[in-house]
Amino acid sequence: MKIYYNILIAALLIAVSLVVTTGCDYDVVQPLWYEDYTEPASPVITAIEPANAANPGINYITIYGENFGGVPDINGIYFGTTPVEIDQKSETMISVRRPNLVTDSCTVKVVSDSAFLVAKFETPYRIDEVIKRYGSFVENAVLKVVAVDAAENLYVVEEFSRYVQKVAPNGDKTLVGTASRAPTDASIGPDGNLYLAGNNRAIDFVNVSTGEVSQWTRLPSGKVVKYCDFDNDGYFYSGGRRTDIVVVPFDLSATPTTSGFYDNEEIYGLRFYDGYLYVISGPLSGTDPLKIYKHAISAGGSVGEQELVLDFNDLGDFSSRIVTSFAVTSNGTIFLATNSVDPLLIVNPNTRSADMFYKNIVPAYCKHMYWGNGSYTYIITGDTDLGEEWTVYRVDMGYAVANP
Numbered sequence: 332m333k334i335y336y337n338i339l340i341a342a343l344l345i346a347v348s349l350v351v352t353t354g355c356d357y358d359v360v361q362p363l364w365y366e367d368y369t370e371p372a373s374p375v376i377t378a379i380e381p382a383n384a385a386n387p388g389i390n391y392i393t394i395y396g397e398n399f400g401g402v403p404d405i406n407g408i409y410f411g412t413t414p415v416e417i418d419q420k421s422e423t424m425i426s427v428r429r430p431n432l433v434t435d436s437c438t439v440k441v442v443s444d445s446a447f448l449v450a451k452f453e454t455p456y457r458i459d460e461v462i463k464r465y466g467s468f469v470e471n472a473v474l475k476v477v478a479v480d481a482a483e484n485l486y487v488v489e490e491f492s493r494y495v496q497k498v499a500p501n502g503d504k505t506l507v508g509t510a511s512r513a514p515t516d517a518s519i520g521p522d523g524n525l526y527l528a529g530n531n532r533a534i535d536f537v538n539v540s541t542g543e544v545s546q547w548t549r550l551p552s553g554k555v556v557k558y559c560d561f562d563n564d565g566y567f568y569s570g571g572r573r574t575d576i577v578v579v580p581f582d583l584s585a586t587p588t589t590s591g592f593y594d595n596e597e598i599y600g601l602r603f604y605d606g607y608l609y610v611i612s613g614p615l616s617g618t619d620p621l622k623i624y625k626h627a628i629s630a631g632g633s634v635g636e637q638e639l640v641l642d643f644n645d646l647g648d649f650s651s652r653i654v655t656s657f658a659v660t661s662n663g664t665i666f667l668a669t670n671s672v673d674p675l676l677i678v679n680p681n682t683r684s685a686d687m688f689y690k691n692i693v694p695a696y697c698k699h700m701y702w703g704n705g706s707y708t709y710i711i712t713g714d715t716d717l718g719e720e721w722t723v724y725r726v727d728m729g730y731a732v733a734n735p
Contacts, residue, residue: 341484372398373448374441384457385429387706388729389690390677394441396450401443404416410458413439414722416691431692433460446697462692464727465709466498468650471731474711474721478517478525479703483526485664486525486539487711488514495525495537495544508542515557516600517701521565521581528559534579550577560723562603566632570598576610578632590626590634604659608634611654620650623665623680625659641665645683649676656700663729668700668710675710675726693726695719 345386376396385392390416394408405510406414408427411434415427425441443449466485468474468674471660473490480486485498486507493510498668501699512535514527525537526547526576532554536547550556554577556569576590576598593612599621600611608628613621621645627635643650654669666688674697675688696714711723 336693343373343640356367371443371445371447372403373446374398374402374443374450376439376441376450377450379439379452379454379456383454384459385581386459386729387461387727390686391426392429394427394452395423395441396441397423398446399441400424400441401424401445402441405445407442407444409442409569410434410456412604413437418624422652427529429461429692430458433456434458434662455611459727461689461727461729462724464722466496466504467502468496468722471721473715474698474713474723475512476517476527476699477701477709477711477723479701479709480519480523480539481701481704483705483707485709485723486519486537488517488527494541497539508541508544508678509536510537511544511546516559516699518567520561526559526561528556529555530571531555534559534567534569543629548579548583548587550579553730555585558598558600560596560601560603560608562608562628564630564632566628566673568601568603568608568632570601571608572597573615574598574632576601576608576626578634580632588632592624592626592634596618599654600657602657602659603628605661607659609640609657609659609665611657620644620646641678641680641683646678646685649685652676654700658700658702660728663728666708666728666730668697670696670698670714672696674712686729688728689726694722694724702728 378395382640386500393434398518404417410417410430413430413432418426428728439452439456441450473486475490483500487496488510490513495507497507497541498504512529514529516528518526524539527535532550534547537544552575556571556574557571561567567579576592577587579587588702596612598612601607607625609625611621611623623641624637625640654667658666659716667676672695673687673690675693676685676687677688694712696719697710697712699711701709708726708728710724713719
C-alpha cells in the first residue's frame with residue numbers, strides 16, 4: 332500500500348511538471364549577444380563651401396555630406412584641433428561659424444556621437460587672417476576716435492592725454508599733436524587733415540603735417556554736435572541732440588545750413604557714401620529703437636528727402652544694442668560697431684536682418700570704427716570698467732571700400 336502511494340505521488344509531480352513546462356509561455360528578452368550587430372552609419376564629407384579656403388568676409392562655412400544626424404551641437408566639428416560653433420545642421424549639411432583660427436592648411440573633421448569613424452575631408456583647408464593688432468598701442472590708454480586718410484595713414488586720439496597719434500602703413504607710430512578736447516568723432520577733410528567733433532559747437536582742425544591744432548569753425552548757437560563726415564565735394568555734415576544735420580562748405584564761404592529733418596531727434600552717427608548721407612537717429616526720450624535713414628546729396632551740399640533704410644525694431648535681439656559707429660559698403664550692406672561682447676554686426680537692409688560678424692574673433696566692446704580705402708576697417712576696443720584692454724585692431728572685412 333505504501334509503495335502504491337509513493338508511486339501515485341511521483342506520478343502527480345511528473346504531471347504537474349509537464350503542465351508547468353508546456354502550458355506557460357515565458358516572455359524573456361533575447362540577450363543582445365544572440366543578435367547581429369549593426370554598425371551605425373559613419374558621417375561622410377563630400378564638399379565644403381567656400382571651397383579650399385575661408386577668405387576674409389566669410390562669416391559661415393558649410394559642410395556637405397551624409398549621415399550627419401548623430402553629430403552633436405558642441406564639439407562635433409573641428410578645423411584641425413579647433414572646435415567650431417554649429418549654426419544649423421541636417422542629415423546632409425552643417426553650417427558653422429568661421430573659426431578663430433589662422434592656418435595655411437588644416438583638416439576638417441566631423442565627429443558623430445554614435446559612429447566609430449570620424450569623417451575627414453582629404454583636401455587641406457585654409458583659414459585666412461582677418462584681424463590683427465595695429466599700431467602698438469600697448470600703454471592701455473583710453474582711446475577715443477580713429478580716422479584713416481587716402482594714403483591709409485591711421486590717426487588715433489587718446490582721451491585723457493588728447494594725444495593725436497599717427498600710424499603709417501609700415502607700422503611706424505609718431506605723435507602728431509595734442510587735441511584741444513577729447514573728440515567724439517573724426518573725419519579726414521579734402522585737404523588730408525584731421526577734423527574733430529567733440530560734443531561742442533567748435534569743430535577742431537589738426538594739421539597732420541605740422542601738428543598744429545586750431546578751431547576750424549564754430550557752429551551756430553544750439554548746434555552742439557557729436558558726429559561728422561565730409562562728402563566728395565568737401566561739404567561737412569554734422570549732428571547731435573536737437574541739432575538737425577548741420578551743413579558747412581569746406582571753404583567756409585557760406586553760413587551753415589540745416590536740413591529740417593532731425594530738429595526734435597538725436598543723431599547717433601552719420602556717414603557719407605556714394606552720393607548719400609546715412610544718418611542714425613532716435614527719439615529724444617523713450618525706449619524706441621533707432622532708425623537709419625539716407626538722403627541723396629546734390630550740388631552745394633543740399634540734403635534730399637529722408638528715405639528709411641533700416642528700423643532697428645526689425646533686428647530682434649540686436650535692436651537695443653548701443654551703436655558707436657557704422658559703415659556702408661558698395662553692395663549696400665551695413666556694418667554696425669556696438670559696445671557689446673561680439674561687437675560687429677552685419678546688416679542686410681533688404682531682408683531687415685542682422686547677424687554677428689566674426690563672432691568670437693573680434694575683441695569685445697568697440698568704441699569707434701573707421702573704414703579705410705579698401706577692405707580694412709579700423710576699430711578701437713576696450714572698456715576700463717570691465718577690465719578690457721584698450722587697443723586698435725585692423726579688421727579685413729572682405730568687402731569693398733565704404734568711404735569715398
